[in-house]
Amino acid sequence: MIELSASDPFAGLHLPLVHGAARLDSVPPVRITAIAPLPGQTEALASALGGFPAPGEVLDTTLRLVWVGRGQAFAFGEGLPEGLERHAALSDQSDGWAGAQLEGADAQAVLARLVAMDLRALAVPSSVRTLLGHLPLLLVKQSETAFDLWTYRSMAGSLSHELDRAMRMVAARRALA
Amino acid sequence: MYLPCPCCGWRDMREFTCIGAADYCDRPEADAPPEAWDNYLHLRDNPAGPARDLWYHAPCGTWLEVARDTVTHAVTGSTAVEEAG
Ligand SMILES: [Zn+2]
Numbered sequence: 001m002i003e004l005s006a007s008d009p010f011a012g013l014h015l016p017l018v019h020g021a022a023r024l025d026s027v028p029p030v031r032i033t034a035i036a037p038l039p040g041q042t043e044a045l046a047s048a049l050g051g052f053p054a055p056g057e058v059l060d061t062t063l064r065l066v067w068v069g070r071g072q073a074f075a076f077g078e079g080l081p082e083g084l085e086r087h088a089a090l091s092d093q094s095d096g097w098a099g100a101q102l103e104g105a106d107a108q109a110v111l112a113r114l115v116a117m118d119l120r121a122l123a124v125p126s127s128v129r130t131l132l133g134h135l136p137l138l139l140v141k142q143s144e145t146a147f148d149l150w151t152y153r154s155m156a157g158s159l160s161h162e163l164d165r166a167m168r169m170v171a172a173r174r175a176l177a
Numbered sequence: 178m179y180l181p182c183p184c185c186g187w188r189d190m191r192e193f194t195c196i197g198a199a200d201y202c203d204r205p206e207a208d209a210p211p212e213a214w215d216n217y218l219h220l221r222d223n224p225a226g227p228a229r230d231l232w233y234h235a236p237c238g239t240w241l242e243v244a245r246d247t248v249t250h251a252v253t254g255s256t257a258v259e260e261a262g
Contacts, residue, residue: 055184055237070184070238070259116189129185129236131192136236 009098009156017164020171021106024163027099027148033075034068036089045087049075058125058140066127068138097138098156102163103146106170111147113166115139119147133162178250182234183241183257192236198222199229199242202258231258 008026016025037045037052046052050061053073059065064076074093084090102110108119114132119141122128128139135158138150151159178190198221205213230243232255240258245251 069236072238116191130188131236 009153010100010160013157013160015100015160017160017167019164019167020104020174022102022104022110022167022170024100024102024160024167027101027150030076030094030099031078032093032097033080034072034089034091034093035065035075035084036072038088041087045084048081048084048087053127056122056126056128058127060125066138066140068127069129074138096153097150098153098159099148099150100156100159100163101142101146101148105145106167106174107145107147109170110163110166111139113169114162120144132159135159135162178252180232180234180241180243180252181255182237182239183255183260184237184239185234188234188236192234194233194235196231196233199231201231202242202261227253 010026016023042052051059053059053065053067055067057067062079066074068074111119115130117130122141124141124143126141130137135151135155140148142148179187180190180193181187205217226246226248228245228247232241232243241255242258243255244253
């Protein structure tokens with residue numbers, strides 16, 4: 001059997017990037033399982049999982065459950081309960097996504113240039129599906145100064161490029177002030 | 178322009194795709210006369226005033242029916258097509 005070796009979606013992109021009061025680094029690889037409740041099974045699924053996130057919600061059980069769309073959540077981490085396939089369609093998405101964390105006092109100022117949403121108003125933790133520039137984005141607000149930014153793996157280069165540029169611009173503005 | 182997604186709240190228009198008049202939700206029965214299918218596929222009202230549009234919010238995957246006014250540009254609400262039945 002062929003043994004595939006894991007590779008970092010941000011390989012060759014010079015992470016971490018640090019400009020001014022913002023730092024971008026890749027999120028360590030983690031198991032991601034998409035969970036979509038089968039018709040009429042949301043309640044049974046929620047009791048098997050210890051909850052099922054409503055729109056925008058992040059639930060921390062033994063796993064981190066993140067709302068990612070209509071009737072869908074991602075479980076981050078290992079150890080899904082046995083027999084979950086009776087209640088939901090499950091698919092392994094670990095290789096399909098690239099995650100980077102933007103952190104620092106200017107993290108929100110950097111994202112304000114790329115994401116058409118007021119991130120100050122969001123609870124901690126919470127999740128948002130939106131766009132970063134033209135890129136599909138799953139944003140998880142970890143704190144007022146730390147945001148996990150997930151996009152499709154093939155777009156990791158564009159994600160870090162957009163953020164690098166915005167981080168440089170914000171840092172340059174701060175230097176002028 | 179901002180639109181209210183029943184799932185995500187008010188979002189910038191660039192996150193949405195406009196499909197056209199919400200007439201697309203009112204599909205005729207399979208045995209309906211050709212006139213009904215002609216109307217469904219090709220004929221639209223082009224109202225000046227209240228209008229119902231079908232939009233898709235790609236980030237969360239919700240199809241929504243948006244109520245807006247083509248004269249004032251006011252957006253007055255939306256419902257998820259799934260919930261409207
Ligand atoms: Zn939405």
